[in-house]
Amino acid sequence: MxxxxxxxxxxxxxxxxxxxxxxxxxxxxxxxxxxxxxxxxxxxxxxxxxxxxxxxxxxxxxxxxCHFNAGEVTxxxxxxxxxxxxxxxxxxxxxxxxxxxxxxxxxxxxxxxxxxxxxxxxxxxxxxxxxxxxxxxxxxxxxxxQKSLYLPSLVSGEWTGTMCLTEPQCGTDLAQVKTRAAPQPDGSYKLTGTKMFISAGEHDLAGNIVHIVLARLPDAPAGTRGISLFVVPKFLVAIDGSAGQRNTVSCGSIEHKMGIRGSATAVLNFDEATGHLIFEPNKGLEAMFTYMNTARIGIAIQGVAHAEASFQGALAYAKDRRSMRALSGKKEPEANADSLIWHADVRRMLLTQKAIAEGGRAMIYAAAQTADLMFNATLENDQTNYDRYDNELGFYTPILKGFLTEMGLEAANIGMQVFGGHGYIHEHGMEQIARDARISTLYEGTTGIQALDLLGRKVLIGTKGKCVREFTRLMLRLARANLFARGPTGTMARSIMKRAVEWNLLTLRIMLRAGKDRDLVGSASVDYLMYSGYVMMGYFLALQAEKAQTLLLNGKGSESADFYRAKIQTATFYFDRILPRADAHRSSALAPTHSLMQMDNASFAFL
Amino acid sequence: MxxxxxxxxxxxxxxxxxxxxxxxxxxxxxxxxxxxxxxxxxxxxxxxxxxxxxxxxxxxxxxxxCHFNAGEVTxxxxxxxxxxxxxxxxxxxxxxxxxxxxxxxxxxxxxxxxxxxxxxxxxxxxxxxxxxxxxxxxxxxxxxxQKSLYLPSLVSGEWTGTMCLTEPQCGTDLAQVKTRAAPQPDGSYKLTGTKMFISAGEHDLAGNIVHIVLARLPDAPAGTRGISLFVVPKFLVAIDGSAGQRNTVSCGSIEHKMGIRGSATAVLNFDEATGHLIFEPNKGLEAMFTYMNTARIGIAIQGVAHAEASFQGALAYAKDRRSMRALSGKKEPEANADSLIWHADVRRMLLTQKAIAEGGRAMIYAAAQTADLMFNATLENDQTNYDRYDNELGFYTPILKGFLTEMGLEAANIGMQVFGGHGYIHEHGMEQIARDARISTLYEGTTGIQALDLLGRKVLIGTKGKCVREFTRLMLRLARANLFARGPTGTMARSIMKRAVEWNLLTLRIMLRAGKDRDLVGSASVDYLMYSGYVMMGYFLALQAEKAQTLLLNGKGSESADFYRAKIQTATFYFDRILPRADAHRSSALAPTHSLMQMDNASFAFL
Missing domain, CATH: 1.10.540.10 (Acyl-CoA dehydrogenase/oxidase, N-terminal domain)
Structure with a gap:
């Protein structure tokens, strides 16, 4: 393990x-x-x-x-x-x-x-x-x-909270939400309906669970503009903030999942459960969207976390396990075989994991600065800056969530692969990482949804490509500063420059065609997302390499020289062997929509 | 499900x-x-x-x-x-x-x-x-x-068999096998040692289990040239072919695996178990290699099988589940949302699965003809043809096993993705397919091992590129016949022609560099394998499209017109959106080995 x-x-x-x-x-x-x-x-x-x-x-x-027994989860x-x-x-x-x-x-x-x-x-x-x-x-x-009632216990962690959006008939398409909220004379509401896939929906860790619930008021308009937001605690909260009477929200079952099996995923039945409206009526989804960015970046982190964990496991195994001799000759002649890490293909796998973890981490940390600045604008009541950073974070979010979780799956699967057959065995812990990682491209908006958010909402409709132009400005700045550098940083700079131009051109070509072909956005979106992710990760690895190179040249931190060199080597690997995948995605994103749309639904299979 | x-x-x-x-x-x-x-x-x-x-x-x-209890498996x-x-x-x-x-x-x-x-x-x-x-x-x-003792019951299925190669310290590197076989006065041997990862090693389905075991004779040379092959039945077999006294081979435990959980994977302890030598002493591995091709093609089929199963599940769900509206406008206005299958990105996922299943199946069926011809040469005592088809099958095998199992994983994961969060839930059966598929790139030689077999053994050493030249001759034949055809078959023909030339050039470039750089083969191998797989699958999809086109033009089987059109459409999709990945693999295969080899082992992590 x-x-x-x-x-x-x-x-x-x-x-x-x-x-x-x-x-x-x-x-x-x-x-x-x-x-x-x-x-x-x-x-x-x-x-x-x-x-x-x-x-x-x-x-x-x-x-x-987790164990489920008569509504209780252990x-x-x-x-x-x-x-x-x-x-x-x-x-x-x-x-x-x-x-x-x-x-x-x-x-x-x-x-x-x-x-x-x-x-x-x-x-x-x-x-x-x-x-x-x-x-x-x-x-x-x-x-x-409401804040003073719920927040102290939630912030301390004495209570936990949930987000209750999904219902059996709908996850992505919240227009189909059916849960109803009936107003009561005292200003409260009685909520009735079924929510599913509620993470942490029921458990034994905390004294109370505070559910944020999407539901419809009577006479609410159909669709997404008729959904309101409610707070529904498991135990009704007394005025002194203590948890009191049990509310009529109950856990009907928990799911049998591929992974994250220590996390309880509940079906929650609201049976005239008492709740209170938060925010304005019918504006629940709008409110949800405000925090969707941070929630999604929270899941993007899962890609990095699993890449790192799987990398650490695979690296330890690759140093420990001996098999065959390196093709370029015995490396450990005293032993009966060389450690796995000497084999070129094992190094390819380890470096892929390492690049994903380190490139992904930098992407998260950069977006985290934007999140800080956005919150700072709130504190300073600076709407202009708020909007600016909100847009910036809005651009990062689908790329980070969509791309990093896909890469996290790859890294986790590579970790199993380094272990060979042993990777498939529970006790080694590598297959668990792959199973746990697998949820990350599904929840909090699938990769397909992130891709539509990126290409449709953020790039084309929201900013007409401006968000790409702004990000590629950072790339060009880095590139120009190193364009004539010798060695790997110069090579990377020239690659970054080419990609910055190419990304804008790709965006432009899609924008021009999207007006004439309404299937184009859906047809190009995931490839566009992956292209964007590979290029962005390239930038952040090059940025680290450039900084490491500067520190090496300045002779700073000589005890860290190996560390800095490894940063440059990891980035070199990525540019040589991972970034070329961007070309394939670019090519697919530009393929005719025809190749996706022409098949009759009935012709997909003849069984 | x-x-x-x-x-x-x-x-x-x-x-x-x-x-x-x-x-x-x-x-x-x-x-x-x-x-x-x-x-x-x-x-x-x-x-x-x-x-x-x-x-x-x-x-x-x-x-x-499976259940394990005191040596017995249910x-x-x-x-x-x-x-x-x-x-x-x-x-x-x-x-x-x-x-x-x-x-x-x-x-x-x-x-x-x-x-x-x-x-x-x-x-x-x-x-x-x-x-x-x-x-x-x-x-x-x-x-x-020996044949008359074991084969009738094995061929009828009354008994089952195993292959006992792996030991705790070695799987791929069988040079490290330690199990010993001590000769007995009666011509039998007593085998002692531990074998692990023995599929079907113990179970309750059959009256006897016949183990084929790799072990070392006393005084056997070290390494792979000192391994012999033994047959060791669970129950010793009487002269009349009936299962008799229990042999001293026992199941110590079964593994807790990520998937294929209905299949028992046993640790087998041989404790002076009675066995008999088969084939010549010390030539056990050589014998193993003879049937490795068919065994590996058996696993290649797993890629196709899981792709097909996952495709069928995803397709049914995509037709049934409704979410959002198609971007090009309502498709099912009478319903509250459109079926998933109308969404371009869902079609991209389904078509990817379909192309993998149908392209992969054709690759298997083509290799199966070679396997038939090889066996036919045995029947006809025709060594020339035997060698010819053995070489041909030897070329197909690592590509099919390595590439199709990797593609099978992708298809299985896509199947989960089409289901959204529901894909992660056991009851739907989609996550099981992904878990079951996951073993396929690990056992019977990992993808890395297939890649070394292909590039090192089959392409460079074995045939100096001839196997590629021979296969690409088929590609060129198809291409030439359709080079000026209008529509998709012409487009595919031109692509096939380009790929045929490119594959040979890639092989040549690697061959030329491999002489000077002993790390090149290991460094390029998996990318070369994947490149080869994508190109080969492209050929077999184009072949199907071309045949479908001919049948359509001849007006044959008009009741099958939709079926034939779908073949052309699937191939078109593949050429537009999947085959471009070959470029990324080509690029990575040609990258300097430096980018894999330069990092010090100690610099992979600073924890």
Whole structure:
């Protein structure tokens, strides 16, 4: 079973050396507390929790799974104690306002922590993870009275929260939501309906569960414009904030899932359950969209977390297991065979995982700065900057969620592959990572949905390509600065320059054709998303390589010279062997829609 | 849960219309029985068995798994009865010699059957599947006395067989095999050692289990040239062929696996177990290699089987489930949303699965003809033709095994993706297909091993590129015949021509560089394999499209016009949207080895 170690050196490289987080934090209204010392303390504290508490119950949690009995859910052995430690450490409130008991630190710190928790034990991470969406929704849309009722216990972690959107007949297409909310004389509502796929919908970790529920008011318009948002606690909350009478929301069953088996996925039956409206009537979906970006970046992190965890497991095995001799001659003549890591193809697999983890992490950390700046604009009541960063984050989000989760699956599968047949065996933990990772391209909007969001909503309709032009400006800046450099950074710079131009041209070609062919966006979207992801990851790996090269040339941190060289080598690998895939996606994105649309529905199979 | 229907129309298209199996069978010494009527009867009989007996116990078999208790293994409910039906139907002996009770039909028929059995229930298929390797080994290498002792019961299916190669310290690297065989005065041997990952190593389906075991004689040379082959039955066999005294081989445990959970994977402890030498001493591995091709093609079929099964499940769901409206406008205005199949991206996913299943099936069926011809050469004592077809099959094998299993994983994962979150839930059966498929790139030689076999052994060392030149000759023949055709077949022909030239050039470039850079083969191998697979699949899809086009133009089978058109459309899709991936693999295969080899082992991680 892989032993998880938080990749603190890599994280600090991004935080301090590549993305200059100290300066970033210094510019934030809520950043003054986030000194380098405190950030280090947070990273190390989270690393300890993850390595010593969460990772050890990951495999056992998967094997045992959750238990359902007469409406009650028991989490796997050790989860309850671990959750207590999580709460006692104040981890839930890290980035939430001090007025509700949080530590008021920037959002990015919470995202750094999420990667470590997720890599150590994604199932466990789901419980506090779902609370984030619930807390963010309440923070933004609830009344002051509602906030003071729910937030202190949610921010402390004593209670957890959920997001109840999906119903049996609909997930993506929330226009089909049927759950009804009937107004009561006291201003409350009685909610009736069935919600499914509710992560953390029922469990034994917390004293109360606060559900955020999408439902329809009587006379609400059909479709997405008739959906409102409600808060429905498992236990009704007394005025003093204590959990009281059991509400009539009950767990009907939990799902038997491929993975994340330590995380309870509930069917919830609302049977005239008491709830309260939050935000304006019929504007529930609009409200949901506001926090969708952060929720989706939370899932994008899953790609990085599983890539890192699987890489660590595969690397350890590749150093330990001996098989055959390297084709270029014996490497360990004293042994009866060479370690796997000497074999070129094993190195290809390990480097693919490493590039995904390190490239993906940088993408997340860059987007996290945007998330911080967006929240900062809220604090400073600066609508212009808010919109600017909201757009920027809106561009990052589908690429990160869609692309990084797909790459996380690849990395997790590679981890199994390095283990050979042993990768298929439960005890080694590698197949669990692949199973746990598999959900990431499905929930919180499938890859197809991310792709439509990116190409349709963000690129074509929302900004007419401006978001691509803005991002590629960063690429061109990096490229120009290194265009004539010798060695790998120069090669990468020229590649980056070519890709920056190509990405804009691809966008333009699709934009021009989309007007004439309404099937084009759906037909090109996933390939466009993957193309964008590969190019963006290339940029962030080149950025790291360039910084490493500068630090090497300046003779800084000579004890880190091997580390810096590895950054350049990882990026070189990526440009040589992974980035060419962008060409295939570009080619497919530009293929005629005809090749997808011409087949009659009845002709797909003749059985 | 997907309802499996054998794709008989597709199979018959290949058999009768594309690959002219009737003529092929007519030319075989053992083919006269294989009349079109008989082939049809075999296909339909197998389809019934698979649809009505094997498919219904697939999901339940996965959920229940195998039970291990004090050395005994119980298979999931229904497996025993299903196996009885399999035996009673005479399915095990389909392609084995009549003198041992088989039906003496060509090998290809057995491969057609394997796809259906595997798609319906791969775990079940493992039990009779492992017998094939055992039977083939005995047929080729055992003494007449040994044959008459074991083969009748194995061919009837009353007994099953295994192949015991892997040990805890080695799988791929059989040079490390430690199991010892001590000669006894009576000419038998006592085998001592531990074998693991033994599929069908212990179970309750058959009266006896005949193990083929790799072990070392005393004084055997170290490494691969000191390994001999033994037959070690679970129950010692009396002279009348009945199973008698229990041998000292015992099942120590069975593995907890990601998938194929209805298939028992045993650790076998040989404790001075009685065995008999087959073939010459120290030539065990050589003997193994003879049947490796057919065994590996058996696993290549897994890619096609899972692609087909997952496609059928996804297609049914895509027609049934409604979500959103098609981007080009409402397709089913009377409903509250359009079926998934109207969405371009869903069609992209379905067509990818369909192309993999149909392209892969054609690759298998073509290789199956070569396998038939090779066996025919044995029957006719024609060493020249034997070598020719052996080489041809040797070229097909790593491409089919390596590429089709990787594509099978992709297809299975796509099947889950079409289902959205529901794909992750056990009851729908889609995640099981993905888990079952996942073993296919690991066992019987990982993809990396297939790639080394292809590029190193078959292409560079074995034939200096001749095998590629010979295969591309078929491509050029098809291309030339359609080069100036209008419409899709002409477009494909020109693409095929370009790829044929490019494949040879790629091979040549690698060959030239490999002499100077000993890391090149390992560094390029998997990308070369994938490139070869994509191009070969392109050829076989174009071949089907061309045949369909001809049949359409000739006005033949007008009731099949939609079917033929779909063949052309599937191939068009593949050439537009899947084949471009070959470029990325070509590019990676030609990348400097430096980008894989330069990183110090210690620099892969700084944890």
């Amino acid at each position: 892989p032993t998880y170690k938080a990749p603190l050196r890599d994280m600090r490289f991004l935080i301090n050396e590549v993305l200059d987080y100290p300066a970033h934090y210094a510019g934030l209204a809520n950043g003054s507390e986030a000194t380098p010392e405190l950030v280090d303390a947070v990273l190390e504290g989270a690393a300890t929790l993850c390595e010593e508490v969460l990772a050890p119950i990951n495999l056992s949690g998967d094997r045992e799974g 989490t796997p052995a050790g989860f309850k104690e671990a959750y207590r430690q999580f709460v006692d450490g104040g981890w839930q409130g890290l980035s939430f306002p001090t007025e509700y008991g949080g530590q008021g630190l920037p959002t990015s710190l919470s995202l750094f922590k999420t990667e470590m928790m997720g890599a150590a034990n994604w199932s466990f991470n789901m419980y506090p993870g779902l609370s984030l969406g619930c807390i963010n929704t309440l923070l933004r849309y609830a009344t002051e009275a | 997907p309802t499996y229907k054998a794709p008989l129309r597709d199979m018959r298209f290949l058999i009768n219309e594309v690959l002219d199996y009737p003529a092929h069978y007519a030319g075989l010494a053992n083919g006269s029985e294989a009349t079109p009527e008989l082939v049809d009867a075999v296909l339909e009989g197998a389809a019934t068995l698979c649809e009505e007996v094997l498919a219904p116990i697939n999901l339940s078999g996965d959920r229940e798994g 298979t999931p409910a229904g497996f025993k009865e299903a196996y009885r039906q399999f035996v009673d139907g005479g399915w095990q002996g389909l392609s084995f010699p009549t003198e041992y009770g088989g039906q003496g039909l060509p090998t290809s028929l057995s491969l057609f059957k394997t796809e259906m059995m595997g798609a319906a229930n791969w775990s079940f298929n493992m039990y009779p599947g492992l017998s094939l390797g055992c039977i083939n080994t005995l047929l080729r290498y055992a003494t007449e006395a």
